[in-house]
Amino acid sequence: MKFWKMNGAGNDFLILNNLEEHLPLEQLPRIAKVLCERHLSIGADGLMVVDAPTKGGDFKMRFFNSDGSMGEMCGNGARCICRYGFETGLTGETQRIETTAGLVTGMRISPRLYRIRLNDPTTIRLDCSVEVDGVRYECAYVELGNPGIPHAVVPYANLRQADHEELRELGRAIRWHSGFPKGANVNFYEITGEDTLYERTFERGVEDFTYACGTGTGSVVAVLTLQGKVSGHGVKVHMAGGELVIDAERIHSQIADLYLTGPTNIVCKGEVTDEELSLNAGE
Numbered sequence: 209m210k211f212w213k214m215n216g217a218g219n220d221f222l223i224l225n226n227l228e229e230h231l232p233l234e235q236l237p238r239i240a241k242v243l244c245e246r247h248l249s250i251g252a253d254g255l256m257v258v259d260a261p262t263k264g265g266d267f268k269m270r271f272f273n274s275d276g277s278m279g280e281m282c283g284n285g286a287r288c289i290c291r292y293g294f295e296t297g298l299t300g301e302t303q304r305i306e307t308t309a310g311l312v313t314g315m316r317i318s319p320r321l322y323r324i325r326l327n328d329p330t331t332i333r334l335d336c337s338v339e340v341d342g343v344r345y346e347c348a349y350v351e352l353g354n355p356g357i358p359h360a361v362v363p364y365a366n367l368r369q370a371d372h373e374e375l376r377e378l379g380r381a382i383r384w385h386s387g388f389p390k391g392a393n394v395n396f397y398e399i400t401g402e403d404t405l406y407e408r409t410f411e412r413g414v415e416d417f418t419y420a421c422g423t424g425t426g427s428v429v430a431v432l433t434l435q436g437k438v439s440g441h442g443v444k445v446h447m448a449g450g451e452l453v454i455d456a457e458r459i460h461s462q463i464a465d466l467y468l469t470g471p472t473n474i475v476c477k478g479e480v481t482d483e484e485l486s487l488n489a490g491e
């Protein structure tokens with residue numbers, strides 16, 4: 209089974225092409241869980257599977273988190289798979305990807321820089337709050353697409369200086385909070401300059417921080433644009449794995465367009481030989 213390993217600003221993925229591998233769909237969650245396990249297998253934040261389009265796009269993208277759960281969309285993953293499409297000849301310099309959350313269009317800016325139009329916000333609740341261990345945290349809640357990928361947007365002062373373990377415990381508590389029936393990716397952010405943010409995202413389905421989160425940065429900038437705290441044009445979001453840029457077009461009290469631009473890296477192309485996969489293959 210051939211695979212590519214890519215990352216977008218350090219958010220890393222395995223890509224399998226089911227147009228060639230013809231893997232049974234019901235096995236994909238287990239394949240994701242086995243292959244995304246760091247140390248025991250290849251290791252990644254998620255698995256993306258290319259498949260035939262059914263709604264006029266170039267191809268379908270199925271996304272699975274490293275715990276095997278299905279994600280409605282993945283922004284950095286979509287940027288990486290757009291490059292996969294261009295480099296393999298599946299697409300041209302623009303791409304139309306059918307994701308669970310809806311159609312995502314992409315564009316090759318340069319050999320390693322890709323820009324996608326994120327799914328439209330279908331839910332934006334600006335004035336939420338969650339209580340964790342007796343402390344109330346203001347936050348916003350966003351879903352991008354339909355079905356929407358859920359994000360909590362949480363302001364956090366002195367984020368760079370935050371104790372990693374404490375932040376992880378808080379991220380985990382908010383991720384599982386009863387106020388979020390679908391769960392939520394938890395995006396802690398701090399405004400560090402004009403149209404410049406620092407962000408750390410505790411991801412649903414990874415159950416830990418990732419080096420970057422594309423739909424997370426889009427959700428944070430959508431909220432801050434509506435709140436008038438950023439312009440929405442060329443907003444730079446610094447994360448552990450690099451910089452992502454978000455453009456959010458505001459029309460009255462709506463976000464009309466949300467674009468994510470950032471780097472990609474084709475780390476390796478290989479053959480999966482993981483012997484764990486062959487065990488209990490029939491289960």
Ligand SMILES: N[C@H](CCC[C@H](N)C(=O)O)C(=O)O
Nearest residue numbers: 279282283284412421422423
């Ligand atoms: N963990 C997310 C999916 C990946 C999102 C993130 N990696 C991105 O770049 O958008 C979820 O299950 O909701």
